[in-house]
Amino acid sequence: MRYDVVIIGGGLSALVCGIRLQRSGKSVLLVSSGQNAMHFSSGSFGFLGRLPDGSVPDGLIDAVQALPESHPYRKVGTDRLREYAGQTIGFFESAGILLHGDPLHNSLRLTASGATKPAWLAMEDVTLFLSGEVSSSGKVLVVTLKGFTDFNAPFVASAFSRMGYTCRLEEVEMEEIASLRKNPTEMRSVNIARALEGQHVLDRFISCVRGKLKDEDTVVLPQVFGLKDTSPLAAIRSRIPAHVHFIGTMIPSVPGIRTQMSLKSAFLSAGGTFLPGDTAVRAGFDGSGSVAAVFTSNLGKTPLEAGEFILASGGLWGKGLDAKYDAVIEPLFSLDVDYPGERKQWYDPDFFARQSFTGFGVVTDDAFRAVKGGKTVPNLRVIGAECGGANPLEEGSGAGIAIMSAFMAADSILGSI
Numbered sequence: 034m035r036y037d038v039v040i041i042g043g044g045l046s047a048l049v050c051g052i053r054l055q056r057s058g059k060s061v062l063l064v065s066s067g068q069n070a071m072h073f074s075s076g077s078f079g080f081l082g083r084l085p086d087g088s089v090p091d092g093l094i095d096a097v098q099a100l101p102e103s104h105p106y107r108k109v110g111t112d113r114l115r116e117y118a119g120q121t122i123g124f125f126e127s128a129g130i131l132l133h134g135d136p137l138h139n140s141l142r143l144t145a146s147g148a149t150k151p152a153w154l155a156m157e158d159v160t161l162f163l164s165g166e167v168s169s170s171g172k173v174l175v176v177t178l179k180g181f182t183d184f185n186a187p188f189v190a191s192a193f194s195r196m197g198y199t200c201r202l203e204e205v206e207m208e209e210i211a212s213l214r215k216n217p218t219e220m221r222s223v224n225i226a227r228a229l230e231g232q233h234v235l236d237r238f239i240s241c242v243r244g245k246l247k248d249e250d251t252v253v254l255p256q257v258f259g260l261k262d263t264s265p266l267a268a269i270r271s272r273i274p275a276h277v278h279f280i281g282t283m284i285p286s287v288p289g290i291r292t293q294m295s296l297k298s299a300f301l302s303a304g305g306t307f308l309p310g311d312t313a314v315r316a317g318f319d320g321s322g323s324v325a326a327v328f329t330s331n332l333g334k335t336p337l338e339a340g341e342f343i344l345a346s347g348g349l350w351g352k353g354l355d356a357k358y359d360a361v362i363e364p365l366f367s368l369d370v371d372y373p374g375e376r377k378q379w380y381d382p383d384f385f386a387r388q389s390f391t392g393f394g395v396v397t398d399d400a401f402r403a404v405k406g407g408k409t410v411p412n413l414r415v416i417g418a419e420c421g422g423a424n425p426l427e428e429g430s431g432a433g434i435a436i437m438s439a440f441m442a443a444d445s446i447l448g449s450i
């Protein structure tokens with residue numbers, strides 16, 4: 034099977050890159066072994082939540098200058114970052130995903146445990162606090178579902194109290210949800226979202242919340258609505274007579290899964306080929322050191338051939354890297370990996386300290402081309418969390434790096450940069 038581009042991975046970076054290439058006339062095959070980080074996302078994208086000195090930047094593009102030269106953002110460059118950041122909302126909208134936020138500045142979001150964190154752009158059902166203003170009356174009602182422990186409503190309520198609002202807490206009890214509580218592992222955001230998909234169940238939920246409202250002009254709900262599409266969000270917003278804000282839950286992530294499914298649909302609608310549930314296990318190189326083909330566990334000896342290859346396999350978390358006892362390897366192409374050689378430097382025993390292993394990644398040149406044995410592989414680019422030079426968890430930069438590197442890899446294959 035021959036394509037213009039073969040992408041290994043099915044997460045944010047792979048899909049964004051695949052859509053851009055396929056829409057520009059390339060034939061693209063994406064091979065993905067399983068779940069990706071979007072399934073566990075907060076529902077908001079981080080671009081750069083924290084600088085190396087610990088401070089939170091306001092203007093995002095200028096702040097990139099404080100990052101090391103090997104950082105993926107420094108490879109994209111500030112002019113192109115500004116252009117790409119400006120394109121991001123429109124790109125996602127064209128895939129049916131409404132993002133909001135300021136593309137060039139950080140906002141704040143509330144976590145399921147009531148902490149505030151910097152955020153760049155957010156999905157429709159994630160509230161960003163741009164100005165700090167939430168409720169004009171100063172009265173907020175936080176509503177959760179009885180028995181749902183993946184949304185810490187008292188902590189969320191106390192976060193609003195700390196912001197100066199008068200906050201009341203209510204629980205909704207519904208028969209359709211109660212059945213999930215028979216097994217505590219079933220009482221998860223995704224299962225609740227499925228239970229609330231039925232129109233009559235959603236109607237009952239909305240009328241329960243209306244019944245709990247007193248003089249509040251703001252209602253805060255957990256993000257458990259709209260696994261397939263955002264119509265439940267619109268119904269809730271239009272029928273509850275207050276401003277409605279949705280706050281993230283513990284994983285799995287309803288908005289993250291919906292966004293991943295929308296990106297996958299956009300890729301397929303553009304004519305792309307998606308091989309789900311298959312793993313690229315082996316690669317073949319030609320005499321010049323370029324990748325000739327990859328082989329997957331399901332297709333066996335049938336090669337996936339292409340002129341260009343992209344590795345978007347998610348780093349240690351996505352299994353794009355493998356930690357042996359004394360070495361960290363990239364298992365598919367045997368690429369060079371950026372990590373400290375000595376195992377004791379891989380992690381800090383203080384769980385809350387900066388961890389070095391969350392920044393391991395493949396070494397690339399300035400155009401995101403992979404490096405193998407010290408030499409650039411001309412037709413293999415590495416994007417997203419697989420790419421070295423950053424520590425996305427520490428920096429709060431995961432989605433930003435995934436999207437920016439995906440845009441740049443696509444544009445360089447298209448010859449537009």
Ligand SMILES: Cc1cc2nc3c(=O)[nH]c(=O)nc-3n(C[C@H](O)[C@H](O)[C@H](O)COP(=O)(O)OP(=O)(O)OC[C@H]3O[C@@H](n4cnc5c(N)ncnc54)[C@H](O)[C@@H]3O)c2cc1C
Nearest residue numbers: 044045046066067069070075079313347351417418431432
């Ligand atoms: C649990 C978690 C939560 C996160 N939440 C956020 C968040 O809320 N906001 C944010 O900005 N960032 C978040 N991040 C950071 C995240 O890294 C990026 O946002 C981004 O989603 C990474 O996308 P990716 O495509 O590079 O990798 P991934 O999403 O990890 O995707 C890699 C994909 O490659 C596949 N794969 C790997 N090897 C192979 C192979 N050999 N063959 C075929 N397929 C293969 C994997 O199965 C997976 O589907 C989170 C990260 C994690 C781990």
